[in-house]
Amino acid sequence: xxxxxxxxxxxxxxxxxxxxxxxxxxxxxxxxxxxxxxxxxxxxxxxxxxxxxxxxxxxxxxxxxxxxxxxxxxxxxxxxxxxxxxxxxxxxxxxxxxxxxxxxxxxxxxxxxxxxxxxxxxxxxxxxxxxxxxxxxxxxxxxxxxxxxxxxxxxxxxxxxxxxxxxxxxxxxxxxxxxxxxxxxxxxxxxxxxxxxxxxxxxxxxxxxxxxxxxxxxxxxxxxxxxxxxxxxxxxxxxxxxxxxxxxxxxxxxxxxxxxxxxxxxxxxxxxxxxxxxxxxxxxxxxxxxxxxxxxxxxxxxxxxxxxxxxxxxxxxxxxxxxxxxxxxxxxxxxxxxxxxxxxxxxxxxxxxxxxxxxxxxxxxxxxxxxxxxxxxxxxxxxxxxxxxxxxxxxxxxxxxxxxxxxxxxxxxxxxxxxxxxxxxxxxxxxxxxxxxxxxxxxxxxxxxxxxxxxxx
Amino acid sequence: xxxxxxxxxxxxxxxxxxxxxxxxxxxxxxxxxxxxxxxxxxxxxxxxxxxxxxxxxxxxxxxxxxxxxxxxxxxxxxxxxxxxxxxxxx
Numbered sequence: 001x002x003x004x005x006x007x008x009x010x011x012x013x014x015x016x017x018x019x020x021x022x023x024x025x026x027x028x029x030x031x032x033x034x035x036x037x038x039x040x041x042x043x044x045x046x047x048x049x050x051x052x053x054x055x056x057x058x059x060x061x062x063x064x065x066x067x068x069x070x071x072x073x074x075x076x077x078x079x080x081x082x083x084x085x086x087x088x089x090x091x092x093x094x095x096x097x098x099x100x101x102x103x104x105x106x107x108x109x110x111x112x113x114x115x116x117x118x119x120x121x122x123x124x125x126x127x128x129x130x131x132x133x134x135x136x137x138x139x140x141x142x143x144x145x146x147x148x149x150x151x152x153x154x155x156x157x158x159x160x161x162x163x164x165x166x167x168x169x170x171x172x173x174x175x176x177x178x179x180x181x182x183x184x185x186x187x188x189x190x191x192x193x194x195x196x197x198x199x200x201x202x203x204x205x206x207x208x209x210x211x212x213x214x215x216x217x218x219x220x221x222x223x224x225x226x227x228x229x230x231x232x233x234x235x236x237x238x239x240x241x242x243x244x245x246x247x248x249x250x251x252x253x254x255x256x257x258x259x260x261x262x263x264x265x266x267x268x269x270x271x272x273x274x275x276x277x278x279x280x281x282x283x284x285x286x287x288x289x290x291x292x293x294x295x296x297x298x299x300x301x302x303x304x305x306x307x308x309x310x311x312x313x314x315x316x317x318x319x320x321x322x323x324x325x326x327x328x329x330x331x332x333x334x335x336x337x338x339x340x341x342x343x344x345x346x347x348x349x350x351x352x353x354x355x356x357x358x359x360x361x362x363x364x365x366x367x368x369x370x371x372x373x374x375x376x377x378x379x380x381x382x383x384x385x386x387x388x389x390x391x392x393x394x395x396x397x398x399x400x401x402x403x404x405x406x407x408x409x410x411x412x413x414x415x416x417x418x419x420x421x422x423x424x425x426x427x428x429x430x431x432x433x434x435x436x437x438x439x440x441x442x443x444x445x446x447x448x449x450x451x452x453x454x455x456x457x
Numbered sequence: 458x459x460x461x462x463x464x465x466x467x468x469x470x471x472x473x474x475x476x477x478x479x480x481x482x483x484x485x486x487x488x489x490x491x492x493x494x495x496x497x498x499x500x501x502x503x504x505x506x507x508x509x510x511x512x513x514x515x516x517x518x519x520x521x522x523x524x525x526x527x528x529x530x531x532x533x534x535x536x537x538x539x540x541x542x543x544x545x546x547x
Contacts, residue, residue, distance in 0.1 A: 125469045225495070
């Protein structure tokens, strides 16, 4: 009886995502042989981070829900503002426990993949890992996966992805950085590679963006809180005006002037994201250094894959060209969606800035100015259309007026979601295990090429 | 003494810089607290030194003598050299 109660208690504890993520941090700290006070501090801070994140979600949803209703009233279709932080914070309320487990074991799987296959990359952008774990947890749970099978399949898939995406980008990264010692770990990889490929097609003879004179004063948009506030202001104001003063004041603002209401709600959205970012930072503060430490010890020959701003200094003008061009692509995509009467995906400044800018750098590396403009434009179209196809596989979570924004979420999610649609769970688990097996076999069977080429992906 | 690494959203690049700064401090034997944050949340009073990439330094309204600007944030040698210079000067 006692053991049964104890077991039930343990299971109940492990169902609480904040405690679970705290335990992951705690194990990481103990494994690094940190002093006792550091273990306590790190564990509590990680739990705190999860709760801060949940608080941010509440603030954000308070602004997002009215926006969705106003949108429907004004245009009679669903409007979606893609924002990773918003999506993850909302999804964690339901999928927090599997997300945490998949992230923790996904990192282990990344080390295993890097150790035993040719994909020698360690994915060090912790936030991207966290968001990707969340998306995998949602899709597999919606598909009916549970328990050990959910964690095993999700973690192994995440681990393979963490080593594969940097490998796909690496040929272009060598061109941009002029070296092979670091790789790129960001969730827009498919878009960047597309941009680099388009650049190589259209860019013949085009001069580098770095020979142009560009204004510097747009760099304030790199401050994500400001750029989110500004875009949300524009979106909220356009929608409120379209929906009409009476509708907004009667249903949402309770008599407050509808423009004032829109202004405050727009910045409330940014406030929500601001809080969520603090939470994410606290969650990752102990986990990422532990992961870095272990991976350096266990796979010393792997390349560290880092976040996208590492390429910005190599082509600062392409960053700006890429952002503007990607954003224009987003607007064109929005117009097309409107003509088709599909779900509207509004262009968010954050994905267009960070991913569009990186796409611009990739396009510039292969096709100069023309490559940066065309490549980033294509990227902008891509991150407008991918979320439309991603929505159905996210289940109920797809109805929350926000979604994952970047290309890798779209491509992975659509593939995984549709696999789940046509195959049973066992088959999916076997396919993912099979892919890992083939990668390992290839590593040991295939002849080793010259060292410089072994990691070409 | 507190050092703050800063980037656009305060998630990836600044975190990596924080870990690199910690490595550098160990080599040069300086004790300091290191954290990371986003451009929007930093104010001059939250740290003694701010470390950031050149491309966002234009938008940070921080006193110049408190800021260390890094041209290439993946270059550990540059980070070490700039931090050394800072501590020699001050």
